[in-house]
Amino acid sequence: MSNEPDLKPYYDAIIVGARCAGAATAMLLAKAGLRVLAVDRQAYGSDTLSTHALMRPAVMQLARWNLLASLIEAGAPVIETTTFHYGEQQVPVAIRPEPGLPGLIAPRRTELDRVLVDAARGAGATILHDTLVSDLSFDARGRVRGVVLADAAGHRRTIGAGHVVGADGLGSRVARLVDAPVLAQGLAQVAHVFGYAPMPARLSGYHWYFAKHVSGGLIPTNDGLACIVVSIPACRFDATFRADLIGSRRQALELLAPGLGDYATTYEVGRLKAFKGAPGQLRQAYGPGWLLVGDAGFFRDPLTSHGISDALRDAEGAATAIISGHAGALRQFQDERDSLALPLLAATDAIAAFDWSLEELPLRHKRFSEAMKAEVEVLKGRSGRDLFDQLGGRRLVSRHVEEFCHAS
Numbered sequence: 001m002s003n004e005p006d007l008k009p010y011y012d013a014i015i016v017g018a019r020c021a022g023a024a025t026a027m028l029l030a031k032a033g034l035r036v037l038a039v040d041r042q043a044y045g046s047d048t049l050s051t052h053a054l055m056r057p058a059v060m061q062l063a064r065w066n067l068l069a070s071l072i073e074a075g076a077p078v079i080e081t082t083t084f085h086y087g088e089q090q091v092p093v094a095i096r097p098e099p100g101l102p103g104l105i106a107p108r109r110t111e112l113d114r115v116l117v118d119a120a121r122g123a124g125a126t127i128l129h130d131t132l133v134s135d136l137s138f139d140a141r142g143r144v145r146g147v148v149l150a151d152a153a154g155h156r157r158t159i160g161a162g163h164v165v166g167a168d169g170l171g172s173r174v175a176r177l178v179d180a181p182v183l184a185q186g187l188a189q190v191a192h193v194f195g196y197a198p199m200p201a202r203l204s205g206y207h208w209y210f211a212k213h214v215s216g217g218l219i220p221t222n223d224g225l226a227c228i229v230v231s232i233p234a235c236r237f238d239a240t241f242r243a244d245l246i247g248s249r250r251q252a253l254e255l256l257a258p259g260l261g262d263y264a265t266t267y268e269v270g271r272l273k274a275f276k277g278a279p280g281q282l283r284q285a286y287g288p289g290w291l292l293v294g295d296a297g298f299f300r301d302p303l304t305s306h307g308i309s310d311a312l313r314d315a316e317g318a319a320t321a322i323i324s325g326h327a328g329a330l331r332q333f334q335d336e337r338d339s340l341a342l343p344l345l346a347a348t349d350a351i352a353a354f355d356w357s358l359e360e361l362p363l364r365h366k367r368f369s370e371a372m373k374a375e376v377e378v379l380k381g382r383s384g385r386d387l388f389d390q391l392g393g394r395r396l397v398s399r400h401v402e403e404f405c406h407a408s
């Protein structure tokens with residue numbers, strides 16, 4: 001196969017997808033001494049369809065993994081305030097700094113995903129880009145035993161694995177192949193249209209704008225740019241936006257923040273991108289030989305900018321379950337994920353429904369913030385755990401996982 005490093009016939013874990021969920025999972029498993037392969041059909045350092053506002057849970061994880069400083073050094077500005085604009089009313093909120101966490105950041109995905117991939121490689125994981133996982137291999141009992149790789153030339157190769165982790169996004173092939181049950185479905189479906197312009201000199205921090213049936217955001221990111229996004233109910237996207245993305249976004253931004261639409265259009269850097277929306281979905285997180293992390297396991301509308309936080313949190317939950325290897329660990333991973341994900345899904349859907357008045361919306365934001373606070377508490381609890389030491393270091397962990405895989 002092209003671009004193929006020296007692949008082994010068997011890995012403790014193979015991760016399908018090597019962006020925020022997959023690369024983070026690979027890094028954590030490799031740090032614990034497991035033999036890890038992560039495969040992504042896209043190129044190293046490539047962009048993806050996503051804005052990049054990180055919320056506190058994501059930044060906490062990155063700080064704990066010692067990756068926050070390099071993202072800031074690479075040019076992601078530190079965000080110290082969030083301002084909510086409810087029509088003409090402005091509600092500024094200061095981001096509380098903590099030791100090692102000066103504020104929030106919104107790195108371009110070309111940076112965030114690359115830093116995570118580099119960290120996974122640094123920890124000893126093998127990462128293979130430009131390669132598709134075309135199928136899974138199963139044993140006679142239906143347990144997943146590996147993946148089938150296919151390169152651009154159509155060469156196929158089967159590699160065995162103790163665990164296959166689907167970190168392959170919303171349209172997850174792994175989820176489809178294992179027939180992962182859907183546990184909860186969201187209702188709202190919102191379209192997002194975004195582009196980049198130089199960060200306006202008079203603004204700083206995140207800005208979130210709201211008006212009837214439309215919202216917007218201004219997200220300071222790398223290279224002195226702001227990502228400027230407009231979000232509308234998906235039905236409105238089909239009816240009006242799709243035919244004229246530039247004009248429709250300009251008009252919507254003008255309504256939300258007079259002057260912003262003209263500014264964003266005049267100083268546009270690059271082309272606009274559009275996501276037509278998809279309803280939220282929570283899938284079963286694990287089964288015989290497989291796990292799901294990131295959007296593959298839990299997708300909620302991007303309106304609350306929480307997908308990357310979910311992805312990093314669940315990457316760690318899944319990695320911890322695999323490493324610990326005891327029978328109930330996967331169940332615990334799923335229970336913890338669901339206890340956090342279900343309130344986040346409901347609170348996101350309530351905002352993404354666009355059926356609120358501007359007076360009522362702050363209450364819905366408060367509900368989302370409460371769901372996120374519960375998540376922050378769980379993450380704080382994790383920082384005290386020294387799982388790898390408990391398991392006795394590299395050699396023991398790898399043997400432990402092998403025994404677990406072969407027994408199950």
Ligand SMILES: Cc1cc2nc3c(=O)[nH]c(=O)nc-3n(C[C@H](O)[C@H](O)[C@H](O)COP(=O)(O)OP(=O)(O)OC[C@H]3O[C@@H](n4cnc5c(N)ncnc54)[C@H](O)[C@@H]3O)c2cc1C
Nearest residue numbers: 017020021041050051052053133168169294295302307308
């Ligand atoms: C418009 C939009 C705006 C968003 N804005 C934000 C935001 O501001 N903040 C935030 O936190 N979240 C945001 N999100 C959500 C965020 O992008 C996702 O939650 C996050 O990308 C999930 O990461 P992931 O690693 O699970 O999946 P992905 O980032 O989707 O990565 C999956 C990877 O798997 C690879 N892959 C898929 N199938 C295969 C296969 N068969 N073989 C090999 N590789 C495969 C893909 O190539 C891809 O690289 C936004 C999403 C959208 C759509």
